[in-house]
Amino acid sequence: xxKFSLFIFLVVSTFMxxxxxxxxxxxxxxxxxRVRQLEKSILLANKEIKILNAEWAHLNSPDRLRKLVKxxxxxxxxxxxxxxxxxxxxxxxxxxxxxxxHTELAGKSLTEIDHGD
Amino acid sequence: xxxxxxxxxxxxxxRTRARLILFSLFVMVGFLLISIKIAFLASxxxxxxxxxxxxxxxxxxxxxSDRNGYILATNLEGASVYIRPEEVQxxxxxxxxxxxxxxxxxxxxxxxxxxxxxxxxxxxxxxxxKQEKALFNLGxxxxxxxxxxxxxxxxxxxxxxxxxxxxVNEFDVNYVNISGVSGAEKAFDKELVKQKxxxxxxxxIALSLDLPVQAEVENVLKEWQKRMSAKAGGVxxxxxxxxxxxxxxxxPGFDANKEKGELEKNEDNSIYFNRVVQGxxxxxxxxxxxxxxxxxxxxLFTVDSLIDTKAFKINxxxxxxxxxxxxxxxxxxIIVRSSNVGAARLALIVGEKGLKEILSTLGLMExxxxxxxxxxxxxxxxxxxxxxxxxxxxxxGYGISVSLLHLAKAYAILGNGGFNVEPTILKNNHKGNLxxxxxxxxxxxxxxxxxxxVVTDQRGTARILGSKYYRIGGKTGTAEKISLDKRxxxxxxxxxNFVGLFPLEKPKFVIAAFLDEPENNLLREPCRYASCTVxxxxxxxxxxxxxxxxxxxxxxxxxxxxxx
Numbered sequence: 001x002x003k004f005s006l007f008i009f010l011v012v013s014t015f016m017x018x019x020x021x022x023x024x025x026x027x028x029x030x031x032x033x034r035v036r037q038l039e040k041s042i043l044l045a046n047k048e049i050k051i052l053n054a055e056w057a058h059l060n061s062p063d064r065l066r067k068l069v070k071x072x073x074x075x076x077x078x079x080x081x082x083x084x085x086x087x088x089x090x091x092x093x094x095x096x097x098x099x100x101x102h103t104e105l106a107g108k109s110l111t112e113i114d115h116g117d
Numbered sequence: 118x119x120x121x122x123x124x125x126x127x128x129x130x131x132r133t134r135a136r137l138i139l140f141s142l143f144v145m146v147g148f149l150l151i152s153i154k155i156a157f158l159a160s161x162x163x164x165x166x167x168x169x170x171x172x173x174x175x176x177x178x179x180x181x182s183d184r185n186g187y188i189l190a191t192n193l194e195g196a197s198v199y200i201r202p203e204e205v206q207x208x209x210x211x212x213x214x215x216x217x218x219x220x221x222x223x224x225x226x227x228x229x230x231x232x233x234x235x236x237x238x239x240x241x242x243x244x245x246x247k248q249e250k251a252l253f254n255l256g257x258x259x260x261x262x263x264x265x266x267x268x269x270x271x272x273x274x275x276x277x278x279x280x281x282x283x284x285v286n287e288f289d290v291n292y293v294n295i296s297g298v299s300g301a302e303k304a305f306d307k308e309l310v311k312q313k314x315x316x317x318x319x320x321x322i323a324l325s326l327d328l329p330v331q332a333e334v335e336n337v338l339k340e341w342q343k344r345m346s347a348k349a350g351g352v353x354x355x356x357x358x359x360x361x362x363x364x365x366x367x368x369p370g371f372d373a374n375k376e377k378g379e380l381e382k383n384e385d386n387s388i389y390f391n392r393v394v395q396g397x398x399x400x401x402x403x404x405x406x407x408x409x410x411x412x413x414x415x416x417l418f419t420v421d422s423l424i425d426t427k428a429f430k431i432n433x434x435x436x437x438x439x440x441x442x443x444x445x446x447x448x449x450x451i452i453v454r455s456s457n458v459g460a461a462r463l464a465l466i467v468g469e470k471g472l473k474e475i476l477s478t479l480g481l482m483e484x485x486x487x488x489x490x491x492x493x494x495x496x497x498x499x500x501x502x503x504x505x506x507x508x509x510x511x512x513x514g515y516g517i518s519v520s521l522l523h524l525a526k527a528y529a530i531l532g533n534g535g536f537n538v539e540p541t542i543l544k545n546n547h548k549g550n551l552x553x554x555x556x557x558x559x560x561x562x563x564x565x566x567x568x569x570x571v572v573t574d575q576r577g578t579a580r581i582l583g584s585k586y587y588r589i590g591g592k593t594g595t596a597e598k599i600s601l602d603k604r605x606x607x608x609x610x611x612x613x614n615f616v617g618l619f620p621l622e623k624p625k626f627v628i629a630a631f632l633d634e635p636e637n638n639l640l641r642e643p644c645r646y647a648s649c650t651v652x653x654x655x656x657x658x659x660x661x662x663x664x665x666x667x668x669x670x671x672x673x674x675x676x677x678x679x680x681x
Contacts, residue, residue: 050191057188057271062332080333083586083663083670 178268178295179309180321181280181302183328184361184544188321189280190270190302190373192295196249197265198240199290202231204259211257215240218251242288243267263290268302274370276331278391279324279362279542281489282373299389301542304488323544325361330354330662334364337661338630341654342368345635351393351521352630352658354666357529357618360538361546362487363626363666365522367392395491397498397518398612398631401596401647402578404514405460406564409448410531411467411475414560418466420448420567426459432506436461452567453574455593457513464512469503472511478555479527480537481519487540495520514594524616525629528591532568532618532627535561565590569621578648579615582656586670587663591617591628591655593647598634610634613647615655620668630655 058064069078128134181190205211212228219241230238243265244252252260268283281300285293297303305322334352342350354364371388390396412418423445428437438456451459464472476482482499485492498518500507510516522540529538535556568590571577578593594614597606614631618624635650636643644650663670 047194051193053188054191054193054269054271057191060187061272062275062329062336063273066336080661081664083660085664086669 187328197263331364347632347635349633357533399596401514401594403594408463460512461509588621589619615651
């Protein structure tokens with residue numbers, strides 16, 4: 001009897017082990033497939049990022065910006081940075097009484113911005 | 118023989134027993150081997166090598182960026198087009214339509230290729246997305262597209278000489294092998310390819326260049342080259358402490374996206390010729406400071422020592438000055454007003470050994486060890502025999518030809534407190550700062566004072582440079598060019614240059630600039646001296662690039678406005 005139950009136990013456990021191995025096999029194949037897909041999409045995304053980076057660089061090329069600055073000068077009044085633009089902290093006009101109001105105003109205007117969503 | 122069901126005793130069958138034992142041994146060893154293999158496969162070390170997809174070949178060459186991360190060179194994917202003629206149905210029509218898309222192609226040649234029985238030919242190795250779409254829209258069989266990587270330089274001509282360019286070595290339907298030909302592309306060829314193999318992430322090589330500064334430098338150089346009707350020009354700005362090159366411009370330049378012509382080797386008029394790194398010129402008066410430095414270093418004289426500045430003959434050649442000097446002038450005056458006679462006398466005091474010593478200390482006798490190959494191939498032209506007349510002419514920059522980069526390096530050593538420095542185009546490359554003292558601190562201090570006087574003294578050759586913002590020091594140089602027959606010098610063709618250091622409160626940058634055959638016609642009479650050609654350009658360069666490099670102006674024209 002003991003031998004028989006041992007035999008049954010072995011058969012069942014072999015069967016279970018086989019099932020388990022089968023499951024693991026399929027799971028790992030699925031995982032492998034998924035990794036492949038992810039890798040592929042990462043590579044595609046990287047490729048896209050690369051193109052966008054290159055485009056961004058191209059659009060920001062100094063020659064192009066210089067032309068745009070000229071074109072929109074009346075609206076934007078952009079000038080090359082000059083040494084005059086450097087100001088010491090102590091030289092900044094700093095009216096402390098107005099500070100709070102300005103900050104509040106700024107805070108208010110920021111919350112009023114419509115982000116469109 | 119009685120066979121018992123209950124008990125099997127193999128003792129009676131020793132051979133069977135031995136076979137069974139052997140068999141089970143085999144099975145066990147087999148299982149053991151399989152388990153070892155499984156354990157090995159499951160180990161982490163092994164998993165690293167698993168390649169999940171074949172797509173890794175794309176973007177195989179890394180990007181090159183400037184010090185802020187702006188991309189200077191990148192790989193993009195385009196398409197190549199090939200044709201299998203036997204699949205093409207209406208050959209004449211296809212040839213005609215293709216000709217419409219690519220007007221530069223010859224229709225009859227194309228038709229020939231379609232008809233002569235070949236199995237395959239390349240139509241174009243790289244087409245634009247627009248052309249690709251047009252070809253695709255033809256809807257004709259037999260036209261195939263392959264993925265094709267190509268190198269793209271988003272800023273076109275900007276910093277083209279430092280970035281360099283590449284060439285396609287070999288290509289196939291879905292494969293291309295690109296290698297660098299010049300500049301950083303060549304210098305870091307191995308790293309650009311290797312990085313991709315070892316890391317999955319695409320890493321960039323960061324150069325020391327600062328794109329905004331570089332753009333401004335090229336802009337100003339282009340403008341002044343035109344204004345001074347100069348043939349060519351060059352500018353280099355370098356950090357004097359770590360040797361990092363912040364901007365390097367050589368004009369005329371090239372657009373690596375467009376021109377892929379053969380690199381014309383060391384031809385002076387080639388647009389690929391890097392005039393700052395490869396061009397060696399006699400530099401003129403910018404050399405005068407070197408014999409002074411040696412004299413001060415060795416204690417032979419001081420800045421106030423009086424030197425004979427009367428014209429004199431040496432090896433039957435007369436040395437004289439363009440302006441009149443007193444019979445004796447101080448070294449201060451010799452440098453500030455740039456006296457050839459004085460410089461020659463100083464060189465004779467310093468002697469052959471001394472002059473050679475200072476020139477080699479400052480790296481003027483050997484190629485500059487910049488990463489780009491062009492630099493290591495550029496050997497300065499130094500005299501073979503050092504007679505007295507050679508000493509005299511070398512002291513004011515004739516008879517010895519070096520590149521602008523050589524001068525920038527030499528002045529960097531003079532200005533940084535006397536430490537050796539090696540120019541580099543890599544960001545945070547500590548190779549630049551060799552941290553070895555080659556000159557005394559006191560010598561460097563004295564030289565800086567002299568160089569500032571050239572700018573601040575009313576008689577100084579670079580007095581126009583007196584900036585209301587920055588304290589600048591430097592030396593001008595104007596050298597007549599050797600005539601084409603190499604027998605003498607051409608009076609009306611000069612190379613005008615200037616090398617300066619700023620801000621002098623705490624010297625950080627060296628700026629070297631030159632113009633080839635400049636002529637300032639905006640004055641009452643044409644002027645070719647550096648003082649009226651290169652110096653105004655340098656002033657503009659410093660005032661434009663100083664703020665971009667976060668150099669706080671020491672002096673300001675007026676109090677800043679406070680209209681809040």
